Amino acid sequence: MxxxxxxxxxxxxxxxxxxxxxxxxxxxxxxxxxxxxxxxxxxxxxxxxxxxxxxxxxxxxxxxxxxxxxxxxxxxxxxxxxxxxxxxxxxxxxxxxxxxxxxxxxxxxxxxxxxxxxxxxxxYKEDSVGRLMTPDYVTVKKTWDVNRVLAHLRKYGKNSETIDVLYVIDSSGVLVDDIRIRDILLVEPETKISALMDNRLIALNVNDPQEEAINVFRMNNRTALPVTDDNNILLGIVTVDDILWIANEEYTEDIQKIGGTEALDEPYMDMPLLKLVKKRVGWLIILFLGEMLTATAMGFFEAQIAKAVVLALFVPLIISSGGNSGSQASTLIIQAMALGEVTVADWWRVMRREIVSGLLLGLTLGIIGFMRIYAWTLFSDIYGPHWILVGLTVGIALVGVVLWGSLAGSMLPLLLKKLGADPATSSAPFVATLVDVTGLIIYFTIAVTLMRGVML
Missing domain, CATH: 1.25.60.10 (MgtE N-terminal domain-like)
Incomplete structure (x- = not known):
């Protein structure tokens, strides 16, 4: 280059x-x-x-x-x-x-x-399939034979966006079927189009969201798909090159939202600095205000922290573990929804999986947390004579916080989708902020329950 x-x-x-x-x-x-x-x-x-x-x-x-x-x-x-x-x-x-x-x-x-x-x-609406379609395509009738189709193709094919697929319509313009060009080229010239039809038609509605079209292309091995109206009248076709372009834009937008910023409508290096700041500052303010609630939560347990200062040492560990598990779950579910692997109707199956996985993940981290405290007591008395209570508090709190983070991170995208919002806006930072606040409440509640009458 x-x-x-x-x-x-x-x-x-x-x-x-x-x-x-x-x-x-x-x-x-x-x-x-x-x-x-x-x-x-x-x-x-x-x-x-x-x-x-x-x-x-x-x-x-x-x-x-x-x-x-x-x-x-x-x-x-x-x-x-x-x-x-x-x-x-x-x-x-x-x-x-x-x-x-x-x-x-x-x-x-x-x-x-x-x-x-x-x-x-x-x-057509900005994000609809209608904005992607082209009216340059080749149609045929089911009563035609292959000879007539080929003659028609020689005459009009050069003006078509693609001739990989031909579209069979009736006299009213209703889409009946689509036939791949290879099926026509491999049969006798006298063969009727009706004999080649399998009635396994895949079509997009002109008002379908573009995101839905991406999923249809992903699930079907097609270079183009027909676009029809509500009466099944053929209006145009959408080709895979346009879908790949839109898929790239959707992916970029979702990644930016998952990162805790508004979607950028221009390449990063082309965007004016003040406009870039404006795109980022809104989310930062919202997340900052959310994180302020952690101070409120800690203030509520101020007396307990004063009596057992050792509890404050593990606050970063607890809230980061919950935030990380929530971010993981949120990212996995958003990606699964984008690929069409998960829908809102699957919420109960997702919840069951996240309960089990959250418990296993929490137990793993809880055991590691307890063993870490045990190991430190072999060399110092930093955790005092009641180190077992401290270890149990941290271990059990990690199980609860990681489980809660997994549930919150997996359910929020589905809830937003149900409410008609973009699931990507339940971004990792948003989930992390939510779990930080609730994680502190879980942690100190467990501490009060286990240590009452001993350290508190």
Whole structure:
């Protein structure tokens, strides 16, 4: 890559536009995209130098902030050409991100048919499958034979986003079935389409959430899926390249939320510093206020701590163990929900598993905690003559806190999903804060119960 950048920089220095154009047009699309990332100030010039088809293919794989920067600096005629040639789904994605006036100006550059198509796609909800679909596909009738299908494909296939799958519709446009192209190519030319149909149709609804579409693609080996309305009328198709893009965005957003921040709508290095701070400060304030409750909880047990100062030594151990187990459970459940392995209806099964695993994990840490106190008493009297009570308090508290952390971490994402919120917002820091406060109450309650009349 360094050699490529050096060659480009040399051509730019020589101001040899013809050689620059020739060099760029001979590179892979992904290499040009990488060059734009490495030399962002020359991005518009690179796009302008490419042939139209290659410029479109490069432009459509750029992230939106880069697309926006390029649009602002490209000649109007070049922008119009690129927008006209963009696949409808990519065009819709671009329009949905741009400001209204810019979108209006771009839509006016389209033909009447493309303009109608763009406005229709923009009419669907932002996170719906309708925003991802393209109307470029090939349909056939079940009464046709393979000869007619192939002739139809030669005539209209070049305008389709993919010809891996053909869609069988009836006279009203209702989707009946889908057939893979290989099934057509491997049978006799006189074979009727009806003979190839298996009626095992998988389709998306135009109003389905995009996240649901990701799961459908994940569970089925398809490069494209048809999109229908509530009456099963075929409206378009969604291809796997768009789904992979959305899946990456969803994954990135969930990871950012799990980390205790709002989802970033721009790449980290492109986001203005003050905007980045604004994205982070809200969660930090909420978590800070939550952690203040730990001081309230400790204040409630101030008298007990004064009588047995040794209890305070284990506060960090107790609350961190509960927070860690809660964060583990929360992350595992959020990931399982994102993959479609767990739904809200599975809450009881999840709870049973977390009760058992929480007890086993808590027992493991509790035994280690007790043995640690026992080992220290062999060399010092830091825990005093009642070290067994201290050890039992810490051991039993670890069982309770880890069990509670596992339950809270696993149930919160499911509860948020049930309430219609994003499960990722029950982030690890949020769960940890909740378990910190309740963990202290569990710890000191057990201490009071075991040590009353002896140390307290």
């Amino acid at each position: 360094e050699e490529m950048v050096e060659q480009i920089e040399l051509l730019l220095e020589q101001k040899d536009d013809i050689k620059l154009q020739e060099y760029l047009n001979n590179l892979n699309i992904s290499d040009v995209e990488q060059l734009i990332d490495d030399l962002p100030e020359y991005g518009p010039r690179f796009i302008d130098s490419l042939s139209l088809k290659r410029a479109v293919n490069v432009f459509r794989i750029l992230d939106f902030p880069t697309q926006e920067r390029i649009i602002k600096k490209l000649p109007g005629t070049k922008i119009a050409e690129i927008v006209k040639e963009l696949p409808p789904d990519d065009r819709t994605s671009l329009f949905s991100e741009l400001h209204g006036d810019t979108v209006k100006a771009m839509i006016l550059q389209l033909s009447a048919e493309d303009r109608k198509e763009a406005l229709m796609l923009l009419g």
